[in-house]
Structure formats: structure tokens, C-alpha cells
Amino acid sequence: MARYQLLLLAGDGIGPEVMTEVKRLLAFYAANGVADFDIEEDLVGGAAYDAHQMAITDATMAKAHAADAVIFGAVGGPKWDKVPFESRPEAGLLRLRKELGLFANIRPAIVYPALADASSLKREAVEGLDIVILRELTGGVYFGEPKTITDLGNGQKRAVDTQVYDTYEIERIARVGFELARRRRNKLTSMEKRNVMKTGVLWHQIVEELHKREYKDVALEHMLADAGGMQLVRWPKQFDVIVTDNLFGDMLSDVAAMLTGSLGMLPSASLGEIDPRTKRRKAMYEPVHGSASDIAGKGMANPIAMLASFGMALRYSFNMAKSADQLDAAIAATLAKGLRTADIKSEGAKVVSTAEMGAAIVGQLQQLAA
Ligand code: IPM
């Protein structure tokens, strides 16, 4: 049986609750001889700040570097609103992304048949939806320097964030986009704002050149990111893979999440470059939703985005596509049976807790595996 090293970073808010359901899944895999995972757990975000006055320690970073995959819950919450900017909970997540080199963030938005009515969009607009937002994750305005607030001395302050992209950063994310599209419906939509931003001009040019050079077989389309946002809520099924920068990707993936009915449904995989020597790549798997402090500790959180994120780990880090398919099928079947967490509740459905949803999915998996 394959043995893999996992680092579980549950974080804050509902993070620990949804991570408990991952542990339930891991126990199932171990008990059924599917795979044996070596599990380490550590602190990140506000939890790490409370213990160490920083959002992630060097020791935890070293564990993340050593792991085959990092499984991440969520960070942040009002409790840490006043901590220094450098040690705010989110800084832990950003350090992981940057130092592990996780430039490619794959955020699939899939509408499960049972949930077509949970979306705020009309059923016909979202039924059968299956698209991917591919977000650049280690560049752009999230990390660009300077990033400062200066006192101008005249009662005014000036805040600066810097949007910066180099050729190689655009090219490598575009390449992931073309490759993903090839294995799907063969269409890539690149979104930027070249009508306003220099980074958009370069982004458009690099994507265009790469397409001409290596991916002529993929249908490529360009959209200004604002128009893209509009199209995403007008008729999302026109898209297959959307590739975009860090900030636009952050926003567009929240929009895409709501197409599926709830932020609690969207998983994600953050991948680094493939090491030519070991053929391995660093990876982190995290739900798109945040820490949702308002419902934390109540057993109400939807564990599906977290479990589906682990499904992406099976697919992208452990070469266990069959197990990943089974997990997706178990989630779909559980929803089809009418079980819903509060965020996706509907007429006639049974509202269940985080633990009940997790247990039902693992139970379904047991049936599928048998
Ligand atoms: C996300 C989140 C993060 C981001 C926050 C928590 C820093 O919104 O993963 O989408 O902005 O990238």
C-alpha cells in the first residue's frame, strides 16, 4: 500500500470542523487498505498567532516543504482584526503559497444535479455546469513590491500595492491552462484588463504567443475581466477553463462558487512546478471558503468543499484518480439522497450537521467500494 506524508493545517473558524471530516475519510482509507497516510498536524493562521505570535512558524513551513501534500482548512476571524498586518492569519496562507511555489490554483466549479436549485441563478443557467477557474497564485498584486502605506505629512496618507507579472509567470500559468483544457472541452478563456493595465497587455501577448507556438489545437478566447465576470453570471456554461491573475481569480472564483449554490461547495488545488528530477510537485489543497467565524463551533459547516479538496489531492498528488472519482460519486449520491448542510438547504431536504454529512459521504463511499 502506498504511503504518503500529509500535513494537516486546520486553521481557524470552521477549519478544524471540516478537517475532522477529512480525518474520518483518512481513517476509512487506512481501514480499507486504499492508502496509508502519515499524518502530521500543526497550527496556521490565528491559531498559530495565539501560540507563537506569528501566522505560521519556520518549523511548520519546514514540515510543509517535507510533506507530499498540505491539506489546509481556513484562516482568519474577527478575533485577530487588530494584530499587525505582517502576522495577520492570512499571512500564513500567503507564505505557504509563495514559499512552496504554488503558482497554479485550480478551482473547479461543478453543479451537482441535486443542487441545481440551490444556486441564485436560474436552473437552466447552471444545470450541468462544469468549469474551472485557473488562478495565478504567487504573483500579481498579492505579492508585488512596493506594498506600503506612507504618511505624506500633510494629514494625508498614501497606500500603494503593486501589480507585477514577468513573462515566465504568465507563460507557466497559461501552459497549465492549455493542458487542462486539452483534457476537458478544449477551450481556454484568458481574462485580464489590457484596456487599463500594463500587466494585462503583457498577459494577453504572452498567452497569445504561447497559443500560436504550442497550443493551436485549443480554442483560445480573450475577455476583459469585468466583462468576464458579467458573462460568468449571465451564461456560465460558455466557459471551460478560465485562466486569470491572482486578484481577478480571487474574485471570479467566489462568483463561480455561488453558481454552484454555496461557497461551501468549491474545492481547490494549488500546485507548484514539476521537479524534473523527482517528477514530484509541491501541492496544497484547500476549500475556497473562508473561516466563517459566524457559524464556527456550531457543527453547521458544509464539509463538502474540504472533502472534495482532498479528492483533488488524490487526483493530482497521489495518482489515485479512481478513488477521487469514487469520492466525487459519494458526494453526489449523498446530495441526491436529500442530505443538506444549512448553507445548501432546500424544500424537502434533510438538514444535517457537519459530522452527519461527513459520515454519510464516507458511508456512501463504503457502499461504492464494496
Ligand atoms: C482565497 C482567499 C484568500 C485569498 C485570503 C484568505 C487571503 O480569499 O483563497 O480565495 O485572497 O487568496
Ligand code: MG
Ligand atoms: Mg478568495
